[in-house]
Amino acid sequence: MASEADQVVGIYQRHADAWSRDRGDELREKPWLDRFLALLPPRPTVLDIGCGNGAPIARYLVEQQCRMTGVDAASAMIARCRDRFPEHEWLVADMRAVALHRRFDGIVAWNSLFHLPAEDQRQMFTTFGDHAAPGAAVMFTSGPAAGEQVGTYRGEPLYHASLDLDEYRALLHDNGFDVATQVVEDPSCGRHTIWLAQRT
Template sequence: MSKDPNVLGRLYDKIATWWNDRHLDSNYGVTQFNHALNFVPPEGNALDIGCGAGGRFINILNKRNYQVTGLDVSSKMIALAKKNHPEHSFHQQNICTWIPDKQYDFIYAWDSLFHLPLDQHQPVLNRLCDCLSESGVMMFTLGDAEGEHEDQWHNASFYYSSIGINRTLEVLLAKGLKIKHVDIDQYPEKHVVIIAQKITN
């Protein structure tokens, strides 16, 4: 199994156009995304991790006057995102080594963190919690069982991993976040959505 983000980026390069056509205006994850927005301020800064070509989520944030920073390991996805949303900032980056230079009111990672190497989940989550603004909200998806595996998709092998629901919640709680929502939203698929908010004293 290849955990190399450069390999992952090249795999997504191959399907970037397909992804863009399929998800630019789709409703996939929109219900959960809108639920997370119930907890965020009416405007602010958002961080989109594994932003792909942008599309549906960023279109929603545009209506709320959010400024979006998007990160993705695929150069072709980033090129499409810049074309689709020239008003926002997009960067080809590996979230495991990326260092934030500001805080964000809303951080979301839809179907992206499950590509992290297993030993990087906790460090990445800790870093994301640290760059949340006061009362900032984080929404992300994960697999419900701890471990790592490889699946075939688009005639290629993609690496997936998770530290599981319980360990993930422990990390968030230890960083002072309040859990707002946990849902296995595609049952019987093992697809989990978590929404958490930073607690201020």
């Protein structure tokens, strides 16, 4: 499925307008974002990995006085972030190559990490560790079990992958994070499998 994985960025680039409309402004993630914010200091710095168009997740974090740095490989998505929130930092970059040489109070990778193949996902936990300040929170979504799946978006194949849940837990531990909360297929949040961990 390597070829499908390589197409993910292009799909979001080509369909940025449609994705913005389809995603909409409904914030089902609010309870989880509030749990994430509760672990952060006032006016925290937050790194949003795979930030998309900045709405509604980054928008909510901005409203909660977060100082945002967003990264996405689709320049069309980053352009929308820059238009919406010009006072924050938005970078066009492959998440696998992020090396900002600074640390953040929080890191979010919502519905982004799972577009990477398994080995690339494993490497991202080093990236989390490299960018996490002492006590930082990290929150991300995964699949409910190990495997690869190819769905569709606007008629194009859209790749997803997941590691085993025990492996995610081990990777967090090995990179200095303790799991604070973890729910598999949360029925209150679109059946997302969600991880919230904190740097020890």
